[in-house]
Amino acid sequence: MFKARNRRHFSEQCFALAARLSLIICAGILLFLLGSIFIQGISALSLEFLFTPSSSFGKSGGIFYQLFGSLLMVLVAALLVLPLALGTALFRNSYNNNTGLAHVMDQSLYALNAIPSVTYGIFGLIFFVNLLNTGISWFVGSIILAIMMLPTVTLSSYQAMAAIPKIYHENAAALGLTRTQIVRRVTLPQSFHGVVTGLLIGLSRAIGETAPIMFIATAFSGVTVPQSLVEPVSTLPTHILELAQQSTDPQALQNAWGASLTLVLLAATFSGLALFLRSRLNSEGHQ
Amino acid sequence: MPDKHPKPQLSLVKNSAGADAAAQSSAVKVRNFSAYYGKNCIISDVSLDLPEKGVTCLLGPSGTGKSTLLRWINRINEETENASFSGSINVLGLDVLEGYPDVTELRRRTGMVFQQPCVFPCSIYDNMLMGLRNRKLSKSDARAIIEQSLKSAAIWDEIAHRLEDPATSLSLGQQQRLCIARALVLKPSILLLDEPTASIDPVSSRAIEDLVISLGKDIAVIMVTHNIIQAKRIADHVIFLCDGKIVEQGTRTHMFSMRSSEKTRTYITEEFCDC
Amino acid sequence: MNTVSLLNAKPAPRRRDATKAYCQASAVLSIVIVSVILLTLLIQSLPVLLSGDNGLFGARWNPDEGKFGIIAPLFGSVFVMLIATIIAFPIGLLTAIYISETRSSKLRRVIKSILELLAGIPSIVYGLIGVAYLNVWVADLFDLQSGRIILTAGILLGIMILPTFLTLTEDALSAVPQRYRENAKSLGMYRHEVFKGIIFPQAKVGIAGAGLLALGRALGETMAVMLVIGSLDRLPSPLFNPLSSGQTITSKLGREVGESAFGSVHFSALVFMSFILVSITIALTILSHYFLTRKQADV
Numbered sequence: 063m064f065k066a067r068n069r070r071h072f073s074e075q076c077f078a079l080a081a082r083l084s085l086i087i088c089a090g091i092l093l094f095l096l097g098s099i100f101i102q103g104i105s106a107l108s109l110e111f112l113f114t115p116s117s118s119f120g121k122s123g124g125i126f127y128q129l130f131g132s133l134l135m136v137l138v139a140a141l142l143v144l145p146l147a148l149g150t151a152l153f154r155n156s157y158n159n160n161t162g163l164a165h166v167m168d169q170s171l172y173a174l175n176a177i178p179s180v181t182y183g184i185f186g187l188i189f190f191v192n193l194l195n196t197g198i199s200w201f202v203g204s205i206i207l208a209i210m211m212l213p214t215v216t217l218s219s220y221q222a223m224a225a226i227p228k229i230y231h232e233n234a235a236a237l238g239l240t241r242t243q244i245v246r247r248v249t250l251p252q253s254f255h256g257v258v259t260g261l262l263i264g265l266s267r268a269i270g271e272t273a274p275i276m277f278i279a280t281a282f283s284g285v286t287v288p289q290s291l292v293e294p295v296s297t298l299p300t301h302i303l304e305l306a307q308q309s310t311d312p313q314a315l316q317n318a319w320g321a322s323l324t325l326v327l328l329a330a331t332f333s334g335l336a337l338f339l340r341s342r343l344n345s346e347g348h349q
Numbered sequence: 350m351p352d353k354h355p356k357p358q359l360s361l362v363k364n365s366a367g368a369d370a371a372a373q374s375s376a377v378k379v380r381n382f383s384a385y386y387g388k389n390c391i392i393s394d395v396s397l398d399l400p401e402k403g404v405t406c407l408l409g410p411s412g413t414g415k416s417t418l419l420r421w422i423n424r425i426n427e428e429t430e431n432a433s434f435s436g437s438i439n440v441l442g443l444d445v446l447e448g449y450p451d452v453t454e455l456r457r458r459t460g461m462v463f464q465q466p467c468v469f470p471c472s473i474y475d476n477m478l479m480g481l482r483n484r485k486l487s488k489s490d491a492r493a494i495i496e497q498s499l500k501s502a503a504i505w506d507e508i509a510h511r512l513e514d515p516a517t518s519l520s521l522g523q524q525q526r527l528c529i530a531r532a533l534v535l536k537p538s539i540l541l542l543d544e545p546t547a548s549i550d551p552v553s554s555r556a557i558e559d560l561v562i563s564l565g566k567d568i569a570v571i572m573v574t575h576n577i578i579q580a581k582r583i584a585d586h587v588i589f590l591c592d593g594k595i596v597e598q599g600t601r602t603h604m605f606s607m608r609s610s611e612k613t614r615t616y617i618t619e620e621f622c623d624c
Numbered sequence: 625m626n627t628v629s630l631l632n633a634k635p636a637p638r639r640r641d642a643t644k645a646y647c648q649a650s651a652v653l654s655i656v657i658v659s660v661i662l663l664t665l666l667i668q669s670l671p672v673l674l675s676g677d678n679g680l681f682g683a684r685w686n687p688d689e690g691k692f693g694i695i696a697p698l699f700g701s702v703f704v705m706l707i708a709t710i711i712a713f714p715i716g717l718l719t720a721i722y723i724s725e726t727r728s729s730k731l732r733r734v735i736k737s738i739l740e741l742l743a744g745i746p747s748i749v750y751g752l753i754g755v756a757y758l759n760v761w762v763a764d765l766f767d768l769q770s771g772r773i774i775l776t777a778g779i780l781l782g783i784m785i786l787p788t789f790l791t792l793t794e795d796a797l798s799a800v801p802q803r804y805r806e807n808a809k810s811l812g813m814y815r816h817e818v819f820k821g822i823i824f825p826q827a828k829v830g831i832a833g834a835g836l837l838a839l840g841r842a843l844g845e846t847m848a849v850m851l852v853i854g855s856l857d858r859l860p861s862p863l864f865n866p867l868s869s870g871q872t873i874t875s876k877l878g879r880e881v882g883e884s885a886f887g888s889v890h891f892s893a894l895v896f897m898s899f900i901l902v903s904i905t906i907a908l909t910i911l912s913h914y915f916l917t918r919k920q921a922d923v
Contacts, residue, residue, distance in 0.1 A: 073816055074815060074817075077814075077815065081718045081719070081722040082722065083718075084714070084716075084722065085718075085719050087715055088715060088719045088786070091786070095745065099753070102756075146650050146653060147650075149647045149649065149650025150651045152643075152650075153648055153650060166655060170654060170657075171654065173909070173910070174654075176844075176902075176905045176910075177906070178846065178898075178902065178905055180874050180881075180898070181661075181844075181901065181902050182661075183881070184665070184894070184898050188665075189660075192886045212657070241644070242643040267744070270746025270749070271746070272847045273878060299847075302749070303748055303751070303847065306751060306752045306851055307851070309755045309756065315756060322748075322749045322752055325749060329744050329746060330741060425806055425809060425810055428806060428809065429727070453813065457811075460811075461807075461810035463803065463807060467803045469804065469807075469808070469822055470826065471825075479813065479822075480812065482813060528807070531811065535812065
């Protein structure tokens with residue numbers, strides 16, 4: 063295999079070998095990650111697990127309220143971020159003529175995207191829990207998650223809007239429609255898929271976040287369905303965190319794996335839907 | 350190694366009533382060659398000999414497999430998705446698969462110029478240097494070879510004073526001649542040209558055509574073209590391909606005279622080929 | 625209608641465009657949010673900055689003594705990031721090269737989808753994997769009592785940023801048009817020469833952008849690092865020993881923010897560290913965007 067004809071050929075062989083080796087390493091890592099999550103998690107997962115509340119600090123029982131808390135927080139976050147992201151994207155696309163302002167907007171969104179998740183948690187702690195005196199509140203958690211999702215949803219919506227062929231705008235304008243009417247009849251319907259895709263991707267990321275919410279929205283035990291906006295919930299990621307810190311206990315560890323698999327499946331469902339939507343609408347082209 | 354497709358049925362191959370190409374020794378021998386993209390058969394069972402010297406034009410309507418055939422001669426079609434072939438191609442006496450286990454050796458004996466001039470985003474001098482990587486040359490030797498190649502490509506006078514300029518600052522016609530010069534650096538015995546003037550303006554095209562004629566005096570130049578007038582101007586030998594099969598082949602005088610077959614005459618006069 | 629009445633006619637009243645106003649307000653709010661966050665962090669950092677003699681830029685962190693040296697966690701962050709990049713960049717680049725040179729576009733699409741899936745695994749799950757497997761393996765490999773060391777965090781982080789870096793680098797490599805490869809190969813160049821001479825010079829801007837983005841992610845990662853690094857509030861000794869426990873900015877924040885009192889100097893020191901971290905990650909991201917979107921200028 064390694065018959066090198068000359069020095070150049072030898073380098074070529076080394077190069078090809080290194081590339082192949084790297085691919086194998088990557089595939090190995092991939093198999094290890096996905097495999098461990100699935101194999102470990104599947105033994106803990108059952109309908110009973112999903113629908114039973116947890117007990118003795120998570121070491122036994124299931125993850126029902128954690129599941130509920132996670133879904134509640136991210137879905138409310140999605141409701142909060144959607145109007146804001148749409149408005150911002152629409153402004154950027156249809157109402158703004160100032161390139162300086164557009165630049166500032168873009169950089170602000172990139173900056174938001176760059177802020178580490180733990181910093182969001184600290185911000186929430188300072189601003190909402192303490193300064194505004196809300197205490198530990200699941201709704202504040204949703205607000206913070208909504209802010210985290212904002213760049214993703216806004217940029218995805220904006221890209222979908224920018225991709226609408228100019229010809230639609232020109233025809234609409236030629237018919238005498240105002241900018242707002244164009245927005246309502248052309249821009250929004252045609253960019254809808256981009257908005258939904260961005261929302262799903264944002265949801266997929268938000269549901270796995272731990273650091274932003276662990277200071278401000280969650281409590282570990284004794285939590286069921288919140289009765290008001292300013293009560294804590296428990297969530298899957300924070301539950302996994304607590305269990306992981308008790309890793310010497312095999313029962314706790316197994317529950318952690320079960321919760322992890324659930325979380326990964328949820329995140330994968332959201333992003334799988336997004337991928338499906340994106341590819342389906344790409345093949346259909348612009349309606 | 351490229352994929353080999355299972356052998357299809359043999360069929361008769363037409364040869365011209367004119368000069369026998371095999372009398373001259375061949376640079377490239379193609380035998381029972383078929384080419385496929387996936388299940389799509391582009392060339393079916395073609396056999397021909399390409400002479401060692403002179404300009405041979407592969408002529409025919411677009412999409413009939415001329416470029417595909419050319420690109421298998423130096424195996425560059427391996428890079429294309431789903432491309433495979435069956436049959437054999439012999440370049441300079443060696444089979445392209447078995448005779449050249451290291452495909453770069455094959456490609457150093459053949460030079461190729463593509464339809465779209467593609468200069469690398471570096472200086473003119475560095476572009477020319479790209480082909481010389483296999484030899485340990487001193488700076489002065491390299492420079493001498495580069496100068497000679499640029500002269501053979503009839504572009505030396507225009508750019509001798511600006512070799513360090515980026516190659517993209519040249520006009521398209523000059524870029525194409527630079528690509529030809531770059532291909533000549535390794536002194537290939539066969540030069541493969543895939544519609545080299547298709548993207549070039551008429552004036553520069555004529556310059557390139559003159560270049561091709563002069564190169565044909567020393568090496569085998571195999572040029573794909575769908576421009577009939579161009580073939581008439583520069584070819585020594587013409588092979589007329591249509592729908593993946595050889596319709597007729599022969600010298601220029603034969604092909605462009607009344608002695609050629611009816612299909613050939615129809616194509617030459619009306620540019621219509623009913624295959 | 626005579627001319628006078630035409631001239632006297634009032635123009636049609638401008639209807640207040642509610643949609644437009646709403647969109648303007650949204651855009652303003654989006655810009656304002658970033659400023660509010662940064663400002664809040666800055667203001668809350670002031671107590672520790674203004675109170676003297678707290679060893680803020682020293683190496684000792686001891687809240688009881690009033691010492692808040694941020695050097696140790698800062699060093700830890702950089703050290704862990706370095707290990708992660710040593711692991712992720714070479715493997716990522718070589719694998720990206722392999723993928724971009726494959727002929728089959730279907731295979732490429734499948735690989736990209738898998739990479740996107742991997743990038744979507746939440747960081748806490750990576751943390752769990754680190755706790756359950758990596759800690760144990762590293763401890764066994766180096767015969768240590770505990771696997772909670774800087775090296776483990778570096779390895780885990782490397783695995784986490786690998787998919788993102790791989791995808792973006794592969795995009796940069798595939799963006800180089802196919803004709804450059806064909807022309808280079810026709811000249812009889814080997815694949816590694818084609819890469820070194822033609823493809824890499826054209827793709828290097830995009831690769832730099834990918835690298836910076838991966839760096840930013842590495843610095844900002846909290847949960848996974850927190851679970852596997854231990855929590856030693858000292859610079860490792862000797863300095864570049866990856867086998868010692870350590871602390872990164874993020875792991876420290878994750879552990880101590882919940883335990884420190886709001887308004888205390890301790891809390892303020894933590895916020896200050898967070899502010900530094902944010903500044904670095906924002907700078908890295910903006911820089912990486914600049915690289916990723918810049919058109920390749922002629923060499």
